[in-house]
Amino acid sequence: MPERFAAGLTPLPTAARVTRARGALRWRIISTFISAAIFGAFWWFFGREMSQGWLIGIGILWLASTVFWLVVSIVGLSNAKRDLGRIPEGVAFYLDNTGVEFAWPTQAAVAWDDVSALKLIGRSVGSRGPDVGLFSQGKEVARVPLSFLDATAEVIDSAARAYSLGKASLDVSALNRVV
Numbered sequence: 001m002p003e004r005f006a007a008g009l010t011p012l013p014t015a016a017r018v019t020r021a022r023g024a025l026r027w028r029i030i031s032t033f034i035s036a037a038i039f040g041a042f043w044w045f046f047g048r049e050m051s052q053g054w055l056i057g058i059g060i061l062w063l064a065s066t067v068f069w070l071v072v073s074i075v076g077l078s079n080a081k082r083d084l085g086r087i088p089e090g091v092a093f094y095l096d097n098t099g100v101e102f103a104w105p106t107q108a109a110v111a112w113d114d115v116s117a118l119k120l121i122g123r124s125v126g127s128r129g130p131d132v133g134l135f136s137q138g139k140e141v142a143r144v145p146l147s148f149l150d151a152t153a154e155v156i157d158s159a160a161r162a163y164s165l166g167k168a169s170l171d172v173s174a175l176n177r178v179v
Contacts, residue, residue, distance in 0.1 A: 004096040005159040007132075009104065010150040014084045014128065017147070021077035028073045032066050083128050083145070092144040093134075095156075095163045100134050102142035110136045112164040119171030120146060120153060130174045132156060 039062055047055055093102045099111040100118065117135040121143065132153075133143040146153060157170035 004094045006091045007093050008091050008150040011087045013147045018080040021080045025073040095159045106142040108142045112167050115168050120174040
């Protein structure tokens with residue numbers, strides 16, 4: 001049996017994302033108390049000199065902003081934890097001389113001649129990042145989040161070019177939309 005490239009599943013990048021999200025939420029809570037103390041001091045010292053309408057308006061804007069960013073942080077942490085819990089042990093997909101074989105989350109095998117695209121799809125703003133998608137005859141066959149893999153986009157691209165003898169490569173144009 002010829003050698004195959006295996007893109008394994010790893011929880012490490014997602015675990016780091018959970019850690020970053022926890023830190024962001026912790027800082028958001030601390031900054032909420034600090035800004036509440038500053039706002040309270042401002043109200044105490046300047047409240048008699050300003051109109052109550054302005055103070056209430058500033059208070060409402062501060063509260064709305066604080067609640068919004070707390071919710072964003074909580075949702076980010078929740079999504080990161082959910083993603084971490086979804087990552088099993090094993091291999092996501094294989095590349096070999098015959099084609100691409102997905103093992104997780106969907107099982108599919110496509111010969112190189114039938115691969116219409118192997119590309120990064122999706123966005124990365126506050127999420128797990130783009131997915132590696134396999135397309136056959138213009139239809140998506142399988143996809144897996146790149147951040148769940150132990151291989152980078154560059155390594156996957158090199159393996160796809162080598163095993164397909166230049167017929168296929170990993171289209172990384174989605175990375176241009178990430179930033």
